[in-house]
Amino acid sequence: MAIIEVTNLRKMYGSQVAVDDVSFAVEEGEIFGVVGRNGAGKTTTVECLSGLRAADGGTIGVTGLDPRRDRAELRRRVGVQLQDCSLPDKLRVREALRLYASFYDRPAPWEGLLEEVGLGPKRDTAFAKLSGGQRQRLSIALALVGDPRVAILDELTTGLDPHARRETWELIEAVRARGVTIVLVTHFMEEAERLCDRIAVIHRGRVAAVDTPAGLIGAVDGMLRVTFRCPPGSEGVLRSAPEIARVVRDGDEVTVTGGDDVLLALTAALSAHRIVPMGLRVERATLDDAFLAITGHAATDEA
Numbered sequence: 001m002a003i004i005e006v007t008n009l010r011k012m013y014g015s016q017v018a019v020d021d022v023s024f025a026v027e028e029g030e031i032f033g034v035v036g037r038n039g040a041g042k043t044t045t046v047e048c049l050s051g052l053r054a055a056d057g058g059t060i061g062v063t064g065l066d067p068r069r070d071r072a073e074l075r076r077r078v079g080v081q082l083q084d085c086s087l088p089d090k091l092r093v094r095e096a097l098r099l100y101a102s103f104y105d106r107p108a109p110w111e112g113l114l115e116e117v118g119l120g121p122k123r124d125t126a127f128a129k130l131s132g133g134q135r136q137r138l139s140i141a142l143a144l145v146g147d148p149r150v151a152i153l154d155e156l157t158t159g160l161d162p163h164a165r166r167e168t169w170e171l172i173e174a175v176r177a178r179g180v181t182i183v184l185v186t187h188f189m190e191e192a193e194r195l196c197d198r199i200a201v202i203h204r205g206r207v208a209a210v211d212t213p214a215g216l217i218g219a220v221d222g223m224l225r226v227t228f229r230c231p232p233g234s235e236g237v238l239r240s241a242p243e244i245a246r247v248v249r250d251g252d253e254v255t256v257t258g259g260d261d262v263l264l265a266l267t268a269a270l271s272a273h274r275i276v277p278m279g280l281r282v283e284r285a286t287l288d289d290a291f292l293a294i295t296g297h298a299a300t301d302e303a
């Protein structure tokens with residue numbers, strides 16, 4: 001059953017359209033990814049979901065509530081961690097949790113939550129003295145202190161080193177295992193591929209695709225990429241094989257793409273002509289490739 005339903009969401013900032021026409025549904029218990037480049041409209045979308053912004057058009061249902069009309073009740077059911085969690089420098093970890101718990105009638109036992117997110121040893125540490133990863137753990141704990149059914153996590157691992165990022169991923173999986181539905185905004189494709197059951201790709205304020213990571217990757221033309229070296233021109237024998245979608249030479253190297261049967265077709269065609277592929281390596285398409293195919297852009301400028 002869908003716990004979140006968004007239909008034709010539209011949001012303007014002055015004359016600028018931030019979210020044009022966004023529709024998707026999130027099933028209970030899912031980790032649902034919202035991915036897109038900077039400025040695609042991800043944060044605006046989740047801010048509308050959490051009642052922090054009023055939409056200009058469309059409808060939103062979160063646990064059956066309208067985020068603007070039923071804001072008070074929504075706050076009890078939805079935990080929100082927004083970009084750039086910032087607290088007063090001197091506020092200690094346990095003080096922050098106790099303070100946030102006081103906002104709710106029936107908060108989660110925050111002492112247990114502290115242990116669960118691995119901040120037990122840091123309970124007396126001031127916010128300013130926490131590392132980036134510890135701050136993110138605290139922001140997750142604060143999003144969960146109201147014992148929500150849905151947690152909205154926005155760019156949770158931006159700025160973390162790979163180790164802290166992996167630890168945060170494990171924490172997110174543990175939160176889902178407690179039955180919390182998670183909406184995860186990210187522009188890290190590896191993160192989305194690893195964590196999410198389904199992903200909405202937002203591009204220029206619209207949903208360009210919604211599917212499982214495997215579904216998005218499977219739709220990429222050329223799921224397998226085989227790279228090798230062979231004498232110049234000899235790769236021509238590959239062009240007639242129907243299983244091979246593309247043959248590209250770049251200097252010494254030839255890259256061949258196609259579906260799951262591309263490797264067999266390639267080795268058969270080469271061996272029939274006694275051509276030995278040197279330094280052969282096979283790579284599977286990733287969510288980065290799928291993102292590029294769907295939007296026409298790499299997910300991040302660095303990618």
Ligand SMILES: Nc1ncnc2c1ncn2[C@@H]1O[C@H](COP(=O)(O)OP(=O)(O)OP(=O)(O)O)[C@@H](O)[C@H]1O
Pocket residue numbers: 013016017018019036037038039040041042043044045187
């Ligand atoms: N408060 C605001 N006032 C005016 N324009 C805004 C405001 N917030 C966002 N925008 C604009 O709306 C568009 C969508 O922004 P949004 O923050 O939703 O994108 P995003 O996908 O979350 O980007 P990022 O990954 O950089 O956080 C962008 O063009 C942005 O510049």
